[in-house]
Amino acid sequence: MIKLIPFQGTVTMITDLMGQNGEGAGCSKLMTVENSMGSIVNFVVTPATYFAEHEAVAAGDMVTGYYDGNAPAILIYPPQYPAIVMVKEKPYQNVKADYFNTQLISSNGELQLIISPYTQILLTNGQPFSGSIANRNLIVFYGTATNSVPAQTNPYKIIVLCQ
Template identity: 65%
Template structure:
């Protein structure tokens, strides 16, 4: 179970992040500013998962998810290794968290109601044939109730194995 933290803002810079001879061009440094003066650099690796395989450009609003328990260098701006990047889209919501056996997120804010139309996939796009409970999930959904926890029937669930 990963302790997911997130940072949301507008992409201001995208640069190559040089890590050595075989990694040239494979790593990126994406600088994100949240509109209140806080800046974060996300190190994007070949293993960073981009929801919907979105291409991110300067000016896009994104949310970057990182492991809140992973060490981070004490530099400014803060730098995190991005695990998941979501390009904001007005018609969909995304939640990245651990969901328990009742499909309630670890923070207790979202409960999932699965339907036969809910796609449950692996990060490689292949179908996931088991119950998604008790796992780290990327949940893509639309409307939800105003209850606590909010309830939704997700469009798609991506299982982070």
């Protein structure tokens, strides 16, 4: 199971990653992100990385990158993780990528989803998802949430991460 770990900060640099013999030039990027406390993470962004709302990201943008906390990582500084999801931060939009259980509560117990007939439920390729969203990794787009514990929200869009 994938354990999605977020890291939020400002993109300070984006460079191309090359495969052996120069193959794949331009297909993968190394995105350096620095948070407000000065911590730095390098995200390896590939064509398989899901960009929320398919937004282009540039140096200076505030982003949240999600990586698999259960995956092995090379021991270098700054840490380098394959990005699973990248979210360009925007005002008035909340995005959470996490595992949601049978009650549609996030793994940290902070957010519960209340699904309405107007909630779009899609695959990463934009096609409708017809199965159950319980016990899955989801990318949830929502506006407001209650002040309860867990906070409850009626998301306007959900992207199902099928592995």
